[in-house]
Amino acid sequence: MVFRFGQEVQTPDRARNLELLMTSADAYSSFTVGGNTRKYHGLFVRNGRLLLAGLDEMVNGTRFSSQHYAGSSNTSALRYLQAFSAYPPSWIYMIDDIIIQKTITFNGNLLVTYDISGDADLWIRPLITDRSVHEVLKDPRPVYRHERDGFRWGDLYLETDLSYEPNPETYRDVWYQQEYERGYEAVEDLHSPGVFQGRVQDSTVIFRCTGDTPAVQSAVRTQSLQTSLDWLEWASSAFCHGDEIVAGYHWFCESWGRDSAISVTGLLIERGLKSEARLVLKRLSDMIKGGVVVNRFPDNYHSSDASLWFIHALFSYRRRWGDDSFMESMKPVIKSILEEYPMSGVASLDHNLISVVPKSTWMDTAFTPREGKPVEINALWVHALSEADAMGIGAPVNPEAALEEFQQFWNPERSCLYDLIDPVDPAIRPNQVIALSLGLIPQPHASSALKTINASLLTPYGLRTLSPSDPNYQGRYTGDRSYHNGCVWPWLTAYYVEALLRNGMPRERIRSMLIPILYHLREAGVGYISEIFDGDWPHVPRGCIAQAWSVAEIARAYRLLHVQE
Template identity: 35%
Template sequence: MIFSDYHEGTSKEWLITNGLGGYASSTVIGTNTRKYHGLLVASMNPPVERMVLLSSLDEELYTEDGTYKLAVHKYPGTVYPNGNEYLIKFITEPLPEFLYRAGGLIIKKYIVMVNGENTTIVKYDIENPEKKKAFLKILPLINSRSIHHLTKASDIAFSQQAGENKTTINNSHLQFSLISDTRYQADEHWYYDLEYEIELSRGYPYQEDNFNPGYFELEISDECCSCFVVASAESTENWKKTDIQTIDELIKREEKRIQDIATSSCENDSFLQKLLVAGDSFIVNRKSTGARSIIAGYHWFADWGRDTMISLPGLTLVTGRFDDARSVLSTFGSSCRRGLIPNLFPENPADSPVYNTVDASLWFVHATGKYLDYTGDLAFIEKMWPTIIEIVDNYRNGTDYGIMMDNDGLIEHSGQLTWMDAKVGTWEVTPRRGKACEINTLWYNALIYTAKMGEKLGKDVSGLKKIAEITAKSFKEKFHNTEKNCLYDCISGQGEDWNDSSIRPNQIFAVSLSHTMLPHEIEKGIVDIISEELLTPYGLRTLSPADSRYTGYYRGNTKERDAAYHNGTVWPWLLGPYITAYSKVYRDNTGTKDKLRDLLKGIEGHLDNACIGSISEIFDGDNPHEPDGCVSQAWSVAEILRCYVEDIKK
């Protein structure tokens, strides 16, 4: 990679997390191109209420030969300083490491977050082979704002309590500390009009001011020396006696934690190891429930019910993290209301969960059934049984958002309740009201899983089996598009008569789920048409390019992007069910596993691009399939991990 090329340097990002929803993230040259970037983005109410506290650390090296500024910022009409010119190496494994050469010195910069804390450590190792007299000045640029907003100097006031090697920053929101083993000098300035180019491209406000409270300074004269800066929203008592040895121990501890995750499969498979490490970043603690949850994506998503349940098998079951699986299922199961699992938990703990989803509850039953398949843990299933029955009964008898079972055994519902839920103002981009194909596939799957779980618990499940029979009969009769030998995406509910023959990926679940109801001939037809019209190297398109509504590029303002979101945009997570379905339909063909492994080469290459070490939320439908959306998405990683282990490795 050519780090001196600003545009290439800002095209790749890095991300580390702390198990609370907090993170540190930027580009590989250190330029913040998003309002979401920062070295300490703390989750003040885990895993939400994320605040940008430390935006960056600007290093300035002073030698007898001159001054070398290692930072890179974008201002109106210019980039300054150009510290990327001194960057000679960047790596992300196991932790972000920057290597600079300037003024005859080598500076290695390491960044680590303390797992379970809102704390970031930045350590510097300096090589000075000529024993030049030099000084390293480290200037923190700070803020105190939500990740979703920007700040101007006129919006906020800071105060600080400065010490010999630390300062505590206060404002009306909170306080946090900057601690070092070097001398601290208070010297307050504002940096004005920093620009975040990706926000500009997305049609959002993109300029803000950051506050510089002062600087840390290290005198360099020896051949080798080290120093550190800690940024923490935790109690300062934790860091009172911190020295470089303590910092080294914390870095080694986090490196070991990551290494243990990577090697937990006991296989020498670099692709699998990268997926395991990426997957760990999404498993977080939720303060409101005192249990585990799964964050949907970085940088801006919280823990969403649908995303969590789809991600759970890949992140916790194939990885053997069964304690986490139970905890996550308990988190959402305890908030079930009228048979509905929360679509999302609110940022504000005083607000109630939001339940506007028809599929999260069905995915919950699927995830619980998969948990039983993996563990045989009937004791936990018995605890979850009241929630599972509440879901099934409410879907049968009717619940909120028009969700109810019709006389034909199929579930119908209002619009904007499936995963294709983009909405701009009052415009429902893909309403899919009526009876959606994947919802009824999930319904049948839930009925069978519930019946199997009930049988193991000694319950009378004869009624569930009868409903499942009616559902399967109606589904085959009403959803089969005989002209194309695939499925209608959606059919009408009561009082209407229409079928939506759009070629979308939702029908793949009629083949991929644990319990399905179609004959092999139709399943093969589904896989074949999706292979022809929707398959790309990075996932499945959300609409066939032959459709007049197809939009091949995810670009522009919010309305333009949302119009493309489910009308052509590629989603990597859909590769998971596609690979499972293909493996099922073509299991007797020689070379099927090799073909599917080759299909994942695009994703494997992507792990070294965009957000290095993770998988993006979406890609363009048209070549060259540029990534976009969240840089690191839970179900993208989870479903690739699940299908790789379940369908290819086995």
């Protein structure tokens, strides 16, 4: 199974909205079919810095690369584009009687291969800079050294099989459409040290950008990927680097405690990657202070849910591999969290349930402060108490008493769970599916809650974060105000599926619900799942093009419906 596209990619809107991403440890290569549209795009990005932005390319004097400039846009090159496929990203161009197949591979080193059919003069000019991916830069002045076959810049060496001519030039006013639409500075300059040029007849030319960092060989050849789950597992590897899970590409290229704890089950545990899962869980356990798992490394502990998601991930590990030596070593950690977390700066014990400070849950903006007792926090708390008790780990609260008190979340007027109590928030939100997936709500209330969720929150791409009937609902993403007040977050899908299965819905009826999000693999970030979608039709994908917990939880939902019969 390969993602293939035909003449549709000659349309600028289509080409510019198909984004590609290849990762390797602390580096990535990302772009669209039709050129760079974000300041985060580049052929070679490492440690959060853009180094090689792109290549300006011509055959027989005709440009086939797509550059975009302030005040004008070069879309004419797309008319030569006949087909595109991924992965690896591969373009087929036809210019007069010349056929060019351009293929990009990236494993920490970058190779751009040009397979030329015909007699052609190939011209390539690298465009470089040196800046943070979160900024743009005018008039870059990188320091490099020309050599016979190319140029050396820091530890990078750029070369081809063609002749190299030093010929410095600055490309002014390069424009990034997505940054303009997001309200950020969208114009910068790029520098080119020189030109690679030569005659090519029915042969292959390779452009190389290599560094001192050893390349990482891909464990999977994408030609062997046949199913949606194969691709989701391929995508999973993009986020997993040693003991870290990267939260998302492009602007969350760092490890977050909450995101890691939620994602580790779908990305590693359910894939049977035991040693890799241990590394991630061990790192999180080493970063606990006062019962609280770090949220943003190295020292942001303002998360009232990361500790509970961490315990939840340990229980997933235990279900997969039992009480092995690692799990035994984690029992004291679980005990300390259960004892210290309720007395931490982000959470406190109120009777048998947990009350939290504002902006400390996964809905963490000023528009969803959720101070009080959030439903998913307390669902995870009650579940942790029960599982710990079954493991012989003492807890400060009786699990049965906590479960009984948890029933206060039932909202009889709306036939679902309150999102928050003490104070009560009657807004219909999706966080209640965590409780339903864990079986904390008895019948007939559980079925009634699912009916309310289906009627108010369900979309083709997952659950809205707020019912459209709510006066605070925002159907289009516009920033923090809408982030958790209407946007669809796919990561909740697996918990919704678990809730449906637990309450008697047959797998065959649920499977069709996943079809739209699986088709999304060939949209936006090709091969990945986006961070969020608009709550309103047509549910445009927004945010990061590749989000760890989106991939993890859609993969987990798929396994629940197709593998775990």
